[in-house]
Amino acid sequence: MRFFSGVLLLPCFVASVLGIFKDDAYHTDWHIPLIGPSLPTSTFFHQPNQDSKASLIYSLTDRSILAAINPKDGELVWRQQLKESAVNVARAGNGVVVSATGTSVSSFNAGNGRLVWENAFSQNVVDLRITPANKVAVLFADGVVRLLDDKSGDVAWEWRELDRCADDVLVCAYGDANFLRNSTDVPLSLHVTKSTLTVASQSLKKLWVSTIDLATGKSTSSTTHISTAADIPAKHQAHHGDELLSWTEESGRTLKFVALPSTTPASVAIPNDVVETVLLSSKDDVVVHFKTHGESWAHVYKVDAKGVASEVYAVRPRLGAHSAISLNSAGGKTYLVWTLPNGETVLYDVAKEEALASYTLINATEIDPRHSVSEVVPRPDGTSFAVRTFVSSAAPGFVGDSYLIRNGELAWSRKESLVSVVASTWIELLDPSTEEIVEELDAETHKSVGAAYVHRVTRHLNELSLYGPAWIQALPQRILGGFVNKGTEMPTGKWRDFFGFRKFVIVITAEGGVAAIDVGRNGEVVWQASLVNAGEKFRGVSGIYEVRKGHVGIVCTGGSYVEYNAFDGIEVLKQDFTPSVLSTAQVDTQGGKKIIIALLSNNKAIALPMGVDAEFDSVHLTVKDSTRSIKGIRVSPNLISSPTWTFVPPVGESITTIEGRPAHDPVASIGRVLGDRSVMYKYLNQHMIVISTVNPTAATASIYLIDSVSGSILHSATHAAVDVTQPIVATVSENWVIYSYFSDEAAEGTAKGYHLVVLELYESEFKNDRGSLADADEVSSFKGAGKPHVLSQSYVFPSAVKAFAVTDTKQGITSRDILALLPGTQGIYSIPKRVLDPRRPVGREPDAAEKEEGLFIYTPVIEIDPKSIITHKRKVMGLKKVVTTPSQLESTSIVFAYGGDLFGTRVAPSLAFDVLGKGFGKIQLVATVVGLTIASFMVAPMVRKKQINARWSL
Amino acid sequence: MKKRRNEPEADRRYLKILTGVLRHYATVLMQSDPKKLDLKALKEQRNLMRGINLRQNAGQLPLHSFISRKNTLVADYKRGAYLKDPESVGKPAGNPMSDPAGMDQMMNMLKGNMAMIVPQTLIMGWINAFFSGFVIMKLPFPLTIRFKTMLQSGIATRDLDVRWVSSLSWYFLNLFGLRSIFNYILGSDNSADQMSAQMQQMNPAAGASMFGPGQDPNKMFLAEAENLEVAGGTHEWVIEGVEDRVLQFL
Known part of the structure; x- marks a missing residue:
């Protein structure tokens, strides 16, 4: 019998739960690295090193990501996440790319993206230039200019003559000019010529320039002010070109520019209907690009040796609000590349008025360029050119999508706008076998x-x-195909695959773009639409739901309801209403349909889509009023809203997060079977929400579990010595709550570090007892059934957690994994729920009954096991949220993460017990069976002979 | 819950049977021929057999024939006439390892075990590679949670109904349920079934021949002499009074 139990135990050791199998990596998961919308002046074509022929596109984005893009295919060669800041500058040096974000300046190897040096200062950087000797000149917010060494980043010299006067001294001497100055001079920009640096600053409503000798760091001339009028470089500051300084006058209707070192500005009148003016320069060629709501055009200027600008020609206006011009010098000529909204590219020589070439986009899409950079190479025949233009789009809802147009052909595009996804919902696809x-x-x-x-x-x-x-x-054919075992092709269109791995996720960007992402086909964008019109500001989304099969309904905070066909993106319905929306919830009507209840800011409720006759039971919504109060609101079937409860935390505490149970949260078993076959009944309340609050003065964090219908507090806990600046994240599922916080300098008995706390709720503390619920089927919020029995346990986790998600399967039979989104590029870590089990025995080995229950000894620290990182080797950046959905297989949950990059995968928390693995080789199986049969038949006569011989030999 | 295919189940059963058959053959092939015994050892063995046979078939002989045979044998047994090694009478049994015949037997046992362990390891690895960690069938009747460990080995969820049987558990159920099939295919004393092999391993003495290592032949002869004396007291000739019986029958 020992043998029997021995062999039964054996497989328990064999099966260990892994996050992802090696052969699944890169097959079931996909990752779209995104960098965000490129910044106009920090994007350029540049050769990674002097002797390389090909150049890369370098771009610093408004997400503070510096990246090198291969212009051939749009793949990222490398990228670096810099410290997020409002001020972002990147410039090309010889073999390096130097960037400044906030107070720090860093230099990266242009070829492989490795950090060469980094230097942090006390003040924010305003501007940064590379000198001809490859040194880095930096202008700081306090007016100091520093020259940094190209090899080490050390300060070579410092120039402080723009020193801000002390705040209490309103009048002080300044340079030779002895002008009266107050303390509000603002450094604006830095310009490099061959041997000098020029600093432009604003003071006394005037624009000043100071010139510094590059070699010594001393002022070469007195600080002078340019022009006599009250020139305020207010709305428009163009730093284009090292030797060009431009600004817009206070009226906003005159553009001035000066070609340094001259100090006499040329002025260009800005026509009244112009909404955007862009000035570009390359050496002594200057282009002013005007855009109105309907069309755009440009003027080309030439600056002569004395610094006097004269207009060469004007480019005739073309229709379309968004177009982009870029200049590029090649072979002694300067070319002007004009990209029009429909992707058409027109090439000019700045010296000649006639267009050299024009390319219409073959695979045309609306590109709506915002800004662009180009590279023009004249072919040896002299009449044709190779033109490639990197365009950043201004399409409404999708600001920042980038395209590369190569001689009128769309070479590639990157959906950079999806970096700002803020909300998502899953869309079930149709089953081809039952749909007909x-x-x-x-x-x-x-x-x-x-x-x-x-x-x-x-x-x-x-x-x-x-x-x-x-x-x-x-x-x-099918049998043969089954043996060859080639991966099944995912279907296209609106059909799902057999296992339901293919689903759409509809996402909304912060700018109001809607996109359908095909999670089953490596995150391909199926369709996109915009919730805003050109020029409109998107006010956010308060709800996105799958309203019926194949339809997605979006409630915009600004007061509109839009319904799309989720398979092709066609707008089905659009309804506007006032005022704005506070909160939404999806409810089932008595007819089995789904409608959305929206609570408006005037405390009225409406049912969406409007005009649909639907009967529903009353709905309870939870609205966060302020950081000091949360309200429970009941919307009755005739759409009358009335507040039912208000939650106000104790004095000094402010509310940080509210989490509720997911809409799809199936529970396979209502009780937990213990080792001795007794049952602890789970406290299952669909209306349970968890609220976390922090008290900054007392450095405490509290957790409140609240019934969102009655408002009664089910449980609360307070932790002392909490770092309240670190986020507190929580998640609720089934009968448990998990949250994490950072415990600071140890109070008595607490460990410094990130803590994960698990709370499990049971109906009673006794086995086989339902406590106050007695024989009621379900928890009722109205009957005021007693409080649940709460078991809790705390663990130390080595990393901060940005967000939690819980795997979701069709029937909830599969055990759950908690997906913790780790900061930086660490990815998503999956922790099995059984590890976070408050019943794990503390300080002793589990006894036989506990072992049978699957418990093991409590260890305070949860180590990060690299095998359980579901993003495995992938460097995911900037993720903010993880969402999960069941597939048709009970064992498998589909995961999608967004907020920066996009990442999708499938996880099987209890291993894939309902599907044959990829390693299942039918050929090997049949071959083994056939082989054994043959062997048996071959050995049989030998055995017979041997047996007969044995008998005779006795 | 969706199940992909059921073929592996059938395949595995064939596989199990085939490996069993093959193991039986391998075991038989690996058994070495029993070594030829020397004359004295043969004499010792056969004469004991003679005594046993006489006792068992005593009824076939008339009483006087039996008595005379018995008397001769008992006298010879007590004298130790057939002993291979008459000098060792009364001495403790020697080290079984030093007995070449014993060594031979142990070697055979080892080979038998190898024939069991090697395919067992191979098939376990094979089963693990192909069939581990998925549900293969659903029992048509409900079971209590006590059966969970038995029926769902290799499945890492607690909430799956006990009716669902994992492939590994099904393998073990088959393992212990295939005996009758082997008996049918290979005859009753086959070596395909691990359970019988297992039993052998647990009680090796049962399968060994009469003079296993460590047995004292003299004691066995004396015991047999005793048995013969007892048998003499209860002798009954099968054709005693046969004439009357035949007449009665007619």
Whole structure:
């Protein structure tokens, strides 16, 4: 018998739960690295080192990511996440790319993206330039200019003559000019010529320039002010070109520019309807680009040796609000590349008025360029050119999408706008096997048993004659295909695959763009639409739901409801209403439909879509009023909203997060079976929400579990010595809550570090007892049933957690994994729920009953096991949220993460117990069986002979 | 819950049977021929057999024939006439390891075990590679949670109904349920079934021949002499009074 139990135990050691199998990596998961919308002046074509022929596109984005993009295919060569800041500058040096974000300046190897040096200062950087000797000149917010060494980043010299006067001294001497100055001079920009640096600053409503000798760091001339008028470089500051300084006058209707070292500005009148003016320069060629709401055009200027600018020609206006111009010098000539909204590219020589070439985009899409950079190479024949333009789009809802247009051909595009996804919902695709007969099945359910049976038999007979012959014909092929075992191709269109791994996720960007991402086909964007029109500001989204099969409904905070066909992106319905929306919830009507209840800011409730007659039971919404109060609001069936409860935390505490149970949260078993076959009943309350609060003065964090219908507090806990600046994140599922916080300098008995706390709620502390619930089927918020029995345990986790998600499967049979989103590029870590189990025995080995329950000894620290990182080797950046959804397989949950990069994968927390693994080789299986059969038949006569011989030899 | 295919189940059963058959053959092939015994050892063995046979078939002989045979044998047994090694009478049994015949037997045992362990290891690895960690069938009747460990080995969820049987558990159920099939295919004393092999391993003495290492032949002869004396007291000739019986029958 020992043998028997021995072999039964054996597989327990074999099966260890892994996050992802090696052969699944890079097959079931996908990752779209995004960098965000490129910044106009910090994006450029540049050769990674002097002798390389090909150049890369370098771009610093408004997410403070510095990246090198391969212009051939749009792949990222490298990228670096810099410290997020409002001020971002990147410039090209010889073999390096130097960037400044906030107070720090760093230099990266242009070829491989490795950090060469980094130097942090006390003041924010205003501007940064590379000198001809490859040194880095930096202008800081306090007016100091520092020259940094190109190899080490050390300060070579410092120039402080723009020193801000002390705040209390309003009048002080300044340079030779002895002007009266106050303390509000603002450094603006830095310009490099061959041997000098020029600093532009603003003071006394005037623009000043100071010149510094590059070699010594001493002022070469007195600080002078340019022009006599009250020139305020207010709205528009263009730093383009090292030797050009431009600004817009206070009226906003005159653009001035000066070609340094001259100090006499040229002025260009800005026509009244112009909304955007861009000035570009390359050496002594200057282009002023005007854009109105309807069209755009440009003027080309030439600056002569004395610094006097004269207009060469003007480019005729073309229709379209958004267009972009870029200049590029090649072979002694300067070319102007003009990209029009429809992607058409026009090439000019700045010296000649006639266009050199024009390329219409073949695979045309609306590109709506915002800004662009180009590279022009004249071909040896002198009349044709190779033009490639990197364009950043201004399309409404999708600001920042980038495209590369190569001679009128869209070479590639990057959906950079999806970096700012703020909300998402899953869309179930259609099942090809039932979709055709869905009406007939529906008919069967509405007939009597006999009629339905007859209907079904006739349907089956029809199907047999219709599909049968084809099925038999395809049989050999199918069997053969099954043996070859090649990966099944994901279907396209609106069909899901057999296992339901293919789903759409509809995402909304911060700018109001809607996109459908195909999670089953490596995150391909299926369709996109915009919730805003050109020039409109998107006010956010308060709800996105799958309202019925294949339809997604979006409630915009600004007061509109839009419904799209989720498969093709066609707008089905759009309704506007006032005022703005506070909160939304999706409810089932009595007719089995789904409607959205929106609570408006005037405390009225409406049902969306409007005009639909639907009866529903009353709905309870939870609205966060302020950081000091949360309100529970009941919306009655006739849409009258009334507040039911208010939660105000104790004095000094402010509310940080509210989390509720997910809408789809199936529970397989209502109790927990212990080792001795007794049961602890789970406290399952669909209305349970968890609220976390912090008290900055007392350095405490509190957690409140609240019934969102009655408002009663089910449980609360307070932790002392908490670093309240670190986020507190929580998640709720089934009968448990998990949250994390940072425990600071140890109070008595607490460990410094990130803590994960698990709370499990049971109906009673006794086994086989339902406590105050007695024989009630479900927890009722109204009957005021007693408080749940709470078990809790705390663990130390080595990393901060940005967000939690819980795996979701179809029936909840599969055990759950908690997905913790780690900061930086660490990815997503999956912790099995059984590790975070408050019943784990503390300080002793588990006894036999506890072992059978699957408990093991409590260890305070949860180590990060690299095998459980579901993003494995991938460097995911900037993720903010993880969402999960069930597939058709009970074992598998689909995961999608957004907020920066996009990442999708599938996880099987209890291993894939309902599907054969990829390693299952049918050929090997059959080969083994055949081999064994042959061996048996070959050995049989030998054995017979031997047995007979044995008998005779005795 | 969706199940992909059921073929592996059937495949595995064939596989199990085939490996069993093959193991039986391998075991038989690996058994070495029993070594030819020397004359004295043979004499010792056969004469004991003679005594046993006489006792068992005593009824076939008339009483006087039996008595005379018995008397001769008992006298010879007590005298130790057939002993291979008459000098060692009364001495403790020697080290079984030093007995070449014993060594031979142990070698055979080891080979038998190898024939069991090697395919067992191989098939376990094979089963693990192909069939571990998924549900293969659903039992048509409900079971209590006590069966969970038995029926769902290799499945890492607590909430799955006990009706669902994992492939590994099904393998073990088959393992212990295939005996009758082997008996049918290979005859009753086959070596395909691990359970019987297992039993052998647990009680090796049962399968060994009469003079296993460590047995004292003299004591066995004396015991047999005793048995013969007892048998003499209860002798009954099968054709005693046969004439009357035949007449009665007619």
